[in-house]
Amino acid sequence: MSTPARDRLLDAAIEAFAERGYGSTTTRDIAARARMSPAAVYVHHATKEDLLFAVSLRGHQRALDVLSSAARSEGSPVERIAAMVRAFSQWHARNSRVGRVVQYEFGALTPEHRAVIADLRRRMEHLMQDALAAGVGEGVCEVTDLRGTARAVLSLSVDLVRWFEPGRAHTPDELGQLHADLAVRMLRPSA
Amino acid sequence: MSTPARDRLLDAAIEAFAERGYGSTTTRDIAARARMSPAAVYVHHATKEDLLFAVSLRGHQRALDVLSSAARSEGSPVERIAAMVRAFSQWHARNSRVGRVVQYEFGALTPEHRAVIADLRRRMEHLMQDALAAGVGEGVCEVTDLRGTARAVLSLSVDLVRWFEPGRAHTPDELGQLHADLAVRMLRPSA
DNA sequence: GTCTATACTAAGATAGAC
DNA sequence: GTCTATCTTAGTATAGAC
CATH class of the missing domain: 1.10.10.60 (Homeodomain-like)
Known part of the structure; x- marks a missing residue:
C-alpha cells in the first residue's frame, strides 16, 4: 500500500x-x-508536459521492449512475425490506457520530447520492417511495399487502444492471436 | 473569400x-x-464541446457515407470489400486532420453526444461485418472472428490518421490501394 | 518531500451596443 | 451576427514553513 x-x-x-x-x-x-x-x-x-513525457517515454520503452524481445525469439521468419504481432497486441490490450495516452497525446509534447519519442517509434517500425524483409528473403512472405505493410501490421495492435475495454468481447490473448493470424495471412505468398 | x-x-x-x-x-x-x-x-x-460535436458529427457522417457508398458498389463480395477499404483509407488520408480530431477526441464529448457518435461508429462496423459475411457466405472469404476481423480491417484505414502527412511517402490513392490489397489477403481462404 | 497559501494568468462564457 | 468589454472561475506554478 x-x-x-x-x-x-x-x-x-x-x-x-x-x-x-x-x-x-x-x-x-x-x-x-x-x-x-x-x-x-x-x-x-517541473511542468505538466514533463509528466506527460515521463508517461510517454516509459510507455514507448516498454512497448519497444516487448516488440524487440519477440523479434529475437526462436523460429522461422513467419513465426517470429507472428510472435511480434501477438506480443504487441497483447501489450496494447493489457495497457490500453497508457497506449491511448502515448498514441493520442504525442502532439502535446515539446519538440525536443517529441523527437525522443519519434525515435523510439522509428525503431519499432524498423523492427517490423526487418522481420518482414527476413520473410521476403527466405521466400516465405510476399511484400510489395515494405514500409507501408510494416505500418499496416503494427496498426492492428496500435489501433485497438481506441476501442478496447477489458472484460468485453475479447481478451488480450485472443486479440493477440487474432492479429497474429491476420498478419500472417496478409503476408502469405499468392502462389 | x-x-x-x-x-x-x-x-x-x-x-x-x-x-x-x-x-x-x-x-x-x-x-x-x-x-x-x-x-x-x-x-x-453554445459551448466549446458543442463545436467539437459538430466537427465530429460531420466527420463521422462523411466517413460513413464513403463506406456505405462503396458497400453498395458493383462487383463480387471481395471486390466490394476492396472498394470499401480503398475508399475508407483514401478518405482518412485526405482528411487526416478531421480524422485525428474525431478519433482522438471522442472522450471529450458529453455522454449524450458520445452516444450519437458511437451509433455512427457501430454502423460502420456493421457495414464491414456484413460485407465480410457476404464473402464468407459465397465461400470466397475465410473469417473465424467476424467482429474482430471487421475491426482489424477498419483499423488499417483509421490508424493512418496517426502518422499520415500529405506529401510524404504515400499518396492517399496509394494507401487506399495498399490497404485494399492487404485486406483482401487477410480474407483469402487457406486452401 | 510534503504541506498551506497564493501569485499570476488565462480560460469559457455573457452583456449590451451597433 | 458581429463587435468591445468584462465577469467569474479555475488553471499552472511558486513561496516558504515544517
Whole structure:
C-alpha cells in the first residue's frame, strides 16, 4: 500500500490523461488522484508536459521492449512475425490506457520530447520492417511495399487502444492471436 | 473569400483541435483562426464541446457515407470489400486532420453526444461485418472472428490518421490501394 | 518531500451596443 | 451576427514553513 509517491504520480497521470485527455487534465486532478497536494507534483516534474513525457517515454520503452524481445525469439521468419504481432497486441490490450495516452497525446509534447519519442517509434517500425524483409528473403512472405505493410501490421495492435475495454468481447490473448493470424495471412505468398 | 462564417468556424475548429488537441485549444484561438471575435463563436455554438460535436458529427457522417457508398458498389463480395477499404483509407488520408480530431477526441464529448457518435461508429462496423459475411457466405472469404476481423480491417484505414502527412511517402490513392490489397489477403481462404 | 497559501494568468462564457 | 468589454472561475506554478 505504501507505493512510492513517484509511481503513484505516474499512475495518476496515466489515468487522468487517458480519461480526460492531456489538455483537459488539471494538475490538481492528478495530485488528488495521487493523494498529494498540487504543489507536491512539482517536486517530481517541473511542468505538466514533463509528466506527460515521463508517461510517454516509459510507455514507448516498454512497448519497444516487448516488440524487440519477440523479434529475437526462436523460429522461422513467419513465426517470429507472428510472435511480434501477438506480443504487441497483447501489450496494447493489457495497457490500453497508457497506449491511448502515448498514441493520442504525442502532439502535446515539446519538440525536443517529441523527437525522443519519434525515435523510439522509428525503431519499432524498423523492427517490423526487418522481420518482414527476413520473410521476403527466405521466400516465405510476399511484400510489395515494405514500409507501408510494416505500418499496416503494427496498426492492428496500435489501433485497438481506441476501442478496447477489458472484460468485453475479447481478451488480450485472443486479440493477440487474432492479429497474429491476420498478419500472417496478409503476408502469405499468392502462389 | 466570403466563406460563410459558420463554415470558417468549423474549419478553424478542425485545425485548432487537430494541432493542439481539444483540451488545449482555446475558444479565442478558434475565433482568431476564423477571423472573428471570441464572442462571435457563441452565436453559432453554445459551448466549446458543442463545436467539437459538430466537427465530429460531420466527420463521422462523411466517413460513413464513403463506406456505405462503396458497400453498395458493383462487383463480387471481395471486390466490394476492396472498394470499401480503398475508399475508407483514401478518405482518412485526405482528411487526416478531421480524422485525428474525431478519433482522438471522442472522450471529450458529453455522454449524450458520445452516444450519437458511437451509433455512427457501430454502423460502420456493421457495414464491414456484413460485407465480410457476404464473402464468407459465397465461400470466397475465410473469417473465424467476424467482429474482430471487421475491426482489424477498419483499423488499417483509421490508424493512418496517426502518422499520415500529405506529401510524404504515400499518396492517399496509394494507401487506399495498399490497404485494399492487404485486406483482401487477410480474407483469402487457406486452401 | 510534503504541506498551506497564493501569485499570476488565462480560460469559457455573457452583456449590451451597433 | 458581429463587435468591445468584462465577469467569474479555475488553471499552472511558486513561496516558504515544517
